[in-house]
Amino acid sequence: MSNRTSQLVPTPGQTVGPFFGYALPFEKDNELLAPGSPGSIRLQGTVYDGANQPVPDAILEIWQPDSEGRVTRRTGSLVRDGYTFTGWGRGSVGYTGVFTFTTVNPGPTGPGAAPFISVAIFARGLTNRLFTRIYLPENEEALAKDPLLASLEPERRGTLIARRDPDGGLTWDLHLQGEDETVFLDFQ
Amino acid sequence: MPQETAPVTDEFVPAAEPKAGHAPLDAAVETQQDLSAEINALGQAYARALQGGAPAEVQPRLDYPPYRSSILRHPTKSLHHADPETIELYSPAFGHQDVHALEADLTIQHNGEPQGERIIVAGKVLDGDGRPVAGQLVEIWQANASGRYIHKRDQHPAPLDPNFTGIGRCITGPDGSYRFTTIKPGAYPWKNHLNAWRPAHIHFSLFGTEFTQRIITQMYFPGDQLFPLDPIYQTIVDQDARDRLVASYDHNLTEPEWALGYNWDIVLTGSKRTWTENEALGAEGDKE
Numbered sequence: 413m414s415n416r417t418s419q420l421v422p423t424p425g426q427t428v429g430p431f432f433g434y435a436l437p438f439e440k441d442n443e444l445l446a447p448g449s450p451g452s453i454r455l456q457g458t459v460y461d462g463a464n465q466p467v468p469d470a471i472l473e474i475w476q477p478d479s480e481g482r483v484t485r486r487t488g489s490l491v492r493d494g495y496t497f498t499g500w501g502r503g504s505v506g507y508t509g510v511f512t513f514t515t516v517n518p519g520p521t522g523p524g525a526a527p528f529i530s531v532a533i534f535a536r537g538l539t540n541r542l543f544t545r546i547y548l549p550e551n552e553e554a555l556a557k558d559p560l561l562a563s564l565e566p567e568r569r570g571t572l573i574a575r576r577d578p579d580g581g582l583t584w585d586l587h588l589q590g591e592d593e594t595v596f597l598d599f600q
Numbered sequence: 601m602p603q604e605t606a607p608v609t610d611e612f613v614p615a616a617e618p619k620a621g622h623a624p625l626d627a628a629v630e631t632q633q634d635l636s637a638e639i640n641a642l643g644q645a646y647a648r649a650l651q652g653g654a655p656a657e658v659q660p661r662l663d664y665p666p667y668r669s670s671i672l673r674h675p676t677k678s679l680h681h682a683d684p685e686t687i688e689l690y691s692p693a694f695g696h697q698d699v700h701a702l703e704a705d706l707t708i709q710h711n712g713e714p715q716g717e718r719i720i721v722a723g724k725v726l727d728g729d730g731r732p733v734a735g736q737l738v739e740i741w742q743a744n745a746s747g748r749y750i751h752k753r754d755q756h757p758a759p760l761d762p763n764f765t766g767i768g769r770c771i772t773g774p775d776g777s778y779r780f781t782t783i784k785p786g787a788y789p790w791k792n793h794l795n796a797w798r799p800a801h802i803h804f805s806l807f808g809t810e811f812t813q814r815i816i817t818q819m820y821f822p823g824d825q826l827f828p829l830d831p832i833y834q835t836i837v838d839q840d841a842r843d844r845l846v847a848s849y850d851h852n853l854t855e856p857e858w859a860l861g862y863n864w865d866i867v868l869t870g871s872k873r874t875w876t877e878n879e880a881l882g883a884e885g886d887k888e
Contacts, residue, residue, distance in 0.1 A: 537669030
């Protein structure tokens with residue numbers, strides 16, 4: 413890990429605004445692999461605001477290792493060939509605030525590491541993107557040892573851990589504000 | 601923390617019909633004067649804090665009440681500091697399979713020429729250490745010359761342009777450079793408050809070499825009279841930081857009898873990964 417400090421001041425972010433819907437989505441944007449293909453799971457959830465109302469105009473991006481924990485460097489996310497796992501996807505929420513991805517369970521990136529999916533969220537009314545993580549619910553030992561989870565207040569840890577659905581998929585809700593506010597990350 | 605439902609002045613509400621422009625004002629509607637008073641008070645408080653030795657703020661405030669839609673959509677707990685790990689230290693890769701070279705020209709996507717002032721917007725994407733971000737995706741979207749988005753929810757009664765969609769993409773060159781040909785977007789009205797107008801802007805979506813550098817922002821045009829009135833531009837309370845979103849007119853980019861040129865460089869946050877020599881080797885090498 414480098415301790416270098418930035419020499420240039422970063423350009424500020426701005427809200428994605430209300431009108432990204434004709435620009436950012438693309439065909440199969442939320443299908444990191446084809447639905448129904450071996451190993452594929454559904455990752456779904458709802459984005460909520462501070463009044464616990466679904467947010468109908470948010471867009472999420474996920475970025476994750478493959479099922480073996482390998483970080484892929486393959487191109488082809490925007491024009492998917494149906495076979496190459498690029499590790500990145502983009503999913504807009506619908507009118508009810510629900511997003512869906514088809515992906516795989518990420519593998520551990522090292523021995524004993526807790527697998528997670530990295531998330532960036534953008535929304536109208538959100539002045540800058542937020543980062544967070546989605547951890548798999550299994551392997552409590554690895555979760556207990558995870559440096560980020562261990563550094564959180566116990567009552568907030570759960571906001572980063574998905575639930576396993578009966579069909580093998582994952583459900584993870586995101587709360588921008590409120591009692592169940594998701595833990596958002598500052599990497600700087 | 602406010603728990604009411606979203607304010608009635610929401611940007612999804614269709615703008616007024618053209619002929620309704622002279623209807624009597626609803627006393628309950630917030631005016632630009634009200635909003636400007638709030639914006640100015642926050643700006644003055646920030647100026648006092650700076651004088652008192654507070655550090656300059658380089659990013660927008662997540663909690664900025666004059667942008668009404670942010671009231672229920674900003675985290676109230678502070679962001680949790682984390683060291684990026686594994687996947688976060690890498691970025692998704694995009695290449696020429698993903699983006700066709702012609703997608704950088706927003707004026708050739710239909711049969712005819714779009715209406716408006718043709719412009720070239722070009723610059724570089726750099727990381728916080730000044731290294732070019734090479735071979736990476738840049739996406740833009742914008743209103744047309746009349747200030748109208750093609751988005752179905754934009755009901756601003758200004759004409760759509762059948763020859764302009766307003767979406768572009770490109771992959772940065774080895775020196776981090778990008779270049780789009782487009783039309784200068786118009787200002788557009790929204791419903792944050794009565795008579796709210798966004799300064800002309802182009803939305804930019806950028807990736808770095810690490811996912812932690814992911815950013816979506818907006819580029820503005822120099823000298824826009826709407827800057828002080830706009831609650832979104834003003835979510836950044838620091839003038840120097842706001843200036844970083846404003847392109848420069850660049851006559852060297854201007855093409856004779858064809859298009860005016862604007863230059864805008866984008867600096868992402870610093871990289872956290874330890875770079876190998878090959879990765880760090882930009883055109884000028886690593887200056888450290």
